[in-house]
Amino acid sequence: MKSITSWTFGVFISFTLCFKDTHCQSGAPVTLLVYQRATLFEKAVSCENAQFTRTFPSESTIAMCRKHKCAIKEGFLEKFEFEDNDLVLKSAKYTDWGTYECACNGISTFVKWNVVVALNVSAQELDNITLVCFAKDAKDVTWFHNGRKILQSWINGSTYIGEVFRNRVSLEEGAFKDGTLSLTLCDVRRKDAGLYECFFNGETAEGYPNAQMLHVNDNPPSPVGHKADFTKEIISAFIFFLLALTIVVLCVKLNKANRQSTSKTSRSAESVRNPSENVHMLPVSVDESQSAQTVAQPVQESENYPKSSSTQPF
Structure with missing residues (x-):
């Protein structure tokens, strides 16, 4: 069969x-x-x-x-x-x-x-783009995406649009009169990337240019979003600086406390080794000192005075 x-x-x-x-x-x-x-x-x-x-x-x-x-x-x-x-x-x-x-x-x-030979064309996501195509004496035009028909339009105004591209593709007004069969694609999506081909008169003739390769790039961040990101980075850097400063201050205080503790410990150890140094002399007044000296010195008899005798006269 x-x-x-x-x-x-x-x-x-x-x-x-x-x-x-x-x-x-x-x-x-x-x-x-x-x-x-x-x-x-x-x-x-x-x-x-x-x-x-x-x-x-x-x-x-x-x-x-x-x-x-x-x-x-x-x-x-x-x-x-x-x-x-x-x-x-x-x-x-x-x-x-x-x-x-x-x-x-x-x-x-x-x-x-x-x-x-396909022309390379680039677009950002959500952008609108026009894929150009020109022809002479065209009675209809057909556009393909990766081999699948997405749009076919006739000079009498009848138009077919594939479901995936419905409400997103269109031709210019007066396309057949001007010979401009360009396809406008709105709200570009990543899945729209691929090969686009343009034919006319029952798909028997190629438009010029006939093939274009569409590359869809990620949508760049908006200026507002970029500014917000920059602000977040500044705030994060400031918080990090405060955190680092707090850590440094705490470290300095801790080191100072450790040094004081070490100094006291050293003095205590030294006192144990030399106990005499801990004895404090009481102050002595001048009178008491002199009195002490007086008491301490023996009484001497003067040579000018006669010595007492133990002999009793008869």
Whole structure:
């Protein structure tokens, strides 16, 4: 059982033939960025006999598998490789756009690639940004975000907007008249980052520029918030200074108390070693001193006086 699905993407119209139980699975036509690594065909090695070919704009065989043993052909060794059973393009170049075919046991699957050079655009969260796109004689315009349609508008005024971007995306007034198909995105969110593409006239033509890569940066702090943070830092520094000063004062007082205690302890120890030094002499008055000297000195008899005799006269 097989089904045929028609896809339109970029300047190509893709006719993808999907066969049930095929090992060469391919998704919708994709847009690759220059230097991007991408899987060309999934589960390629699991096919017993397979051939991988670039069919447009030129035809050449890329790789072949025989009894599950696969090899890259000469001339494509630097461009392709097999990884985890997938055929992988190492680094997309601008000339790698085109149609590729996987023939697995006689059943073919096709995939189309469009390689673009995207402009880098930056925005802050909650900002409004305009992604520019211009075209001549446009009857409609379609914008994609990471391969998903987010807006399609027609010259008659009809407009489709994806649910995720509803009330946040719009075109300029008189867009088709002026050829300005630019997309204005309001209240930018982090999940809005990614690849944006612009097509017109049934998605068969590319707007200029066709692809832009949006980078969303964190919202910078407001001046009020910055001032508040600065004030908090000043207060914290002042509190830290007071705390440090208090600690220093306490340390000085503690050291002084320790020195006084040590001095008293030293004097007490010295007194124990020399007890005589603790004896205090009482003051003596001059009269008492003289009296003491008088008492202490013996009475001497004068030579001018006759000595008493113990002999009694008869």
